[in-house]
Amino acid sequence: EVQLVESGGGLVQPGRSLRLSCSGSGFSFGDYTMSWFRQAPGKGLEWVGFIRGKAYDGTTEYAASVRGRFTISRDDSQSIAYLQMDSLKTEDTAMYYCTRDRSGWERYDYYYIDVWGKGTTVTVSS
Amino acid sequence: SSELTQDPAVSVALGQTVRITCQGDSLRSYYASWYQQKPGLAPVLVIYGKNNRPSGIPDRFSGSSSGNTASLTITGAQAEDEADYYCYYRDSSGTHVVFGGGTKLTVL
Numbered sequence: 001e002v003q004l005v006e007s008g009g010g011l012v013q014p015g016r017s018l019r020l021s022c023s024g025s026g027f028s029f030g031d032y033t034m035s036w037f038r039q040a041p042g043k044g045l046e047w048v049g050f051i052r053g054k055a056y057d058g059t060t061e062y063a064a065s066v067r068g069r070f071t072i073s074r075d076d077s078q079s080i081a082y083l084q085m086d087s088l089k090t091e092d093t094a095m096y097y098c099t100r101d102r103s104g105w106e107r108y109d110y111y112y113i114d115v116w117g118k119g120t121t122v123t124v125s126s
Numbered sequence: 127s128s129e130l131t132q133d134p135a136v137s138v139a140l141g142q143t144v145r146i147t148c149q150g151d152s153l154r155s156y157y158a159s160w161y162q163q164k165p166g167l168a169p170v171l172v173i174y175g176k177n178n179r180p181s182g183i184p185d186r187f188s189g190s191s192s193g194n195t196a197s198l199t200i201t202g203a204q205a206e207d208e209a210d211y212y213c214y215y216r217d218s219s220g221t222h223v224v225f226g227g228g229t230k231l232t233v234l
Contacts, residue, residue, distance in 0.1 A: 035223075037225075044212065044225060044226075044227050044228045045161075045163075045169065045212055045214075045225040045228070046225065047223040047224070047225065050220065050223070052220075061220040061221070061223070063223070097168055097169075101216075102174075104174070104175050106157070106175050106176040107176070108155060108156055108157050108176075109155075109156055109157075109217075109218055110156055110157035110158075110159065110174060110175045110176075110215075111156075111159070111215065111216035112159035112171060112174035112175070112214070113159070113161070113169075113171060113214070114171055114174075114180065116168040116169055116170070117168065118167075118168055119168055
């Protein structure tokens, strides 16, 4: 069974750091782009960033709201993706989801998320 | 603009057909995908590409696209379809990765 499990969430003070982990199983982890998304309480889904698979040298992209503060990395030997969050703000409070990304083409390109973890909660508060 | 616009709320009578739409200029060049999210749970993929359903998604869910609008249609809505639905697209460079604001579907 293909599965993603996030961990590392918790309560943290503004300005501090936190590292989330995403452990994958049931698939060839290194072949896939892995993303992080978040959802603030009562709000919609927001992209945080992603890290491409080994075929694309593990390059990363980030949302403007977190660029320069958050860093995504991966350890394919352990099938784990990380989200390092520094200089946390109260507005970073959210459920954080790790996902597996896919792509295809049928006249147009398309990208989609076929596997989601259950999420881990991050609360930034003094 | 890379934004995706959805109606905040839609309702449908049990057993009837409902269409949820998603508008954005980028949808002229990319297919959207659709996700269902029930309270307290992670989103679930329901439609991707031109009109593809993952295994386990009932065939009452279908997708279509025309111009700058992607649509998710539920034919014969069931009580268990009551949820939030989000459209999503990502461009090839990864510069734009966007969710719509979500549509809350109520089944009456």
